[in-house]
Amino acid sequence: MHVDTGNTAWLLLSSALVLLMTPGLALFYGGLNRSKGTLNMMMMSFSCIGLISVLWALYGWTLAFGTNDSAGFNKILGSFTQYLGTGTSWMGEEWKVAGTGIGIPSYVVMAFQMMFAIITVALISGSLSDRLKFGGWVLFAIGWFTLVYVPVAHWIWGGGWIGANLGALDFAGGTAVHINAGSAALGVILVLGKRVGWPRENMRPHNVPFVALGAGLLWFGWFGFNAGSELTVDTVTSVAFVNTQLATAAALCGWCLVEWIRDGKPTLVGASSGAVAGLVAITPACGFIPPLAAILLGIVAGAVCALAVSLKYKLGYDDSLDVVGVHFVGGWIGSLWIGLFASSGVNAVVAHKSVFYGGSADQLWRQFVASASVTVFSFAGIDIADHGETAYDLTPASGSGSAFAMAGIGGSKTDADGKADVSEKVAG
Numbered sequence: 001m002h003v004d005t006g007n008t009a010w011l012l013l014s015s016a017l018v019l020l021m022t023p024g025l026a027l028f029y030g031g032l033n034r035s036k037g038t039l040n041m042m043m044m045s046f047s048c049i050g051l052i053s054v055l056w057a058l059y060g061w062t063l064a065f066g067t068n069d070s071a072g073f074n075k076i077l078g079s080f081t082q083y084l085g086t087g088t089s090w091m092g093e094e095w096k097v098a099g100t101g102i103g104i105p106s107y108v109v110m111a112f113q114m115m116f117a118i119i120t121v122a123l124i125s126g127s128l129s130d131r132l133k134f135g136g137w138v139l140f141a142i143g144w145f146t147l148v149y150v151p152v153a154h155w156i157w158g159g160g161w162i163g164a165n166l167g168a169l170d171f172a173g174g175t176a177v178h179i180n181a182g183s184a185a186l187g188v189i190l191v192l193g194k195r196v197g198w199p200r201e202n203m204r205p206h207n208v209p210f211v212a213l214g215a216g217l218l219w220f221g222w223f224g225f226n227a228g229s230e231l232t233v234d235t236v237t238s239v240a241f242v243n244t245q246l247a248t249a250a251a252l253c254g255w256c257l258v259e260w261i262r263d264g265k266p267t268l269v270g271a272s273s274g275a276v277a278g279l280v281a282i283t284p285a286c287g288f289i290p291p292l293a294a295i296l297l298g299i300v301a302g303a304v305c306a307l308a309v310s311l312k313y314k315l316g317y318d319d320s321l322d323v324v325g326v327h328f329v330g331g332w333i334g335s336l337w338i339g340l341f342a343s344s345g346v347n348a349v350v351a352h353k354s355v356f357y358g359g360s361a362d363q364l365w366r367q368f369v370a371s372a373s374v375t376v377f378s379f380a381g382i383d384i385a386d387h388g389e390t391a392y393d394l395t396p397a398s399g400s401g402s403a404f405a406m407a408g409i410g411g412s413k414t415d416a417d418g419k420a421d422v423s424e425k426v427a428g
Helices: 005-032 035-065 106-127 134-157 161-166 174-192 208-230 235-263 268-282 291-308 311-315 323-341 362-380 384-393
Strands: 094-097 100-105
Touching: 005 035, 005 100, 005 106, 005 208, 005 268, 035 106, 035 134, 094 106, 100 106, 106 134, 106 174, 106 323, 134 161, 134 174, 134 362, 161 362, 174 268, 174 323, 174 362, 208 235, 208 268, 235 268, 235 291, 268 291, 268 323, 291 323, 311 323, 323 362
Parallel strands: none
Antiparallel strands: 094 100
């Protein structure tokens, strides 16, 4: 096998950058959380590094990216045997794109995609603040990774029906990562219910420097996430890199502008959240659109996500750390942006015309169908009943109250006057 040392070194570096994003996410979520639940929140992210890495090597990689089974079956799921964790024959293989070798060992691509799987699962945890025991989180992470993330990754990147048949595009994970995780977060929120005391109690971030540091680490690591998704080093890599910076910077400004107009002053939490919203939105589009479109995308995503995070108060769902408002909404914006501004002049893989670079909605409807399909599949794939039962089976049998209360899910105490005690139960 021919190994292109430059391409291989770039993808190994990108893999390390993507891994750094998960500790960055832990700091970002940990700072946004209240102090009494910080360690539990951060542990959810760190646990994914251990748990999902092992599951990816054992079966996730082969089910998501394997292709040696029947063609019809491979539109839905990958191979049960090609890259199974017990095998060694494929370790010396060269990874191929459209049948052509790119000088990178398959083992390196496996490591790169492993980091994607880790952070996608970790993203969901931000919606569950103060409502879930750690044991319940572990069981949920295993189930969602296996039943939802792996198939969706195959549909989009592994030769499945969205990428190969529908022709929808997702450069680095707007659909597979952000819409997928955001839809799952919404499903979990609706089943678990609100935190006790929300929205009456003050639930402001307890450590703003943590939030800013986490956002900075996410921004830094995201260059590997986006630019690394080209796998090789070429002009598209450079476009993805530049677009990532431009959209994120513009989104930071867009979010702060909304805060300034609405609240009278911009905040550091808002600037940090705006940056993350821009990173989310540019993820699917970074390798397909020109820089000016990336700047416009950032402004729109920052402003819209700043407004979207307020919907939870109007609609009554308790999205603790705004996973839905940032990742779900931002992912949708970025995915549809491809249908508006994708250009074959930026990337030759753009085969269908966009609205502003071709005068057609051909790519736009494909993006909509892909985003809607992942939304519905991930939302419907939440099996909280089993997850909840197992979580509260781990709780000692002694004590009073319902099983959900003993599991730390919802519930409240009453005082001598019969009024609800608004102090929240803290998981972990």
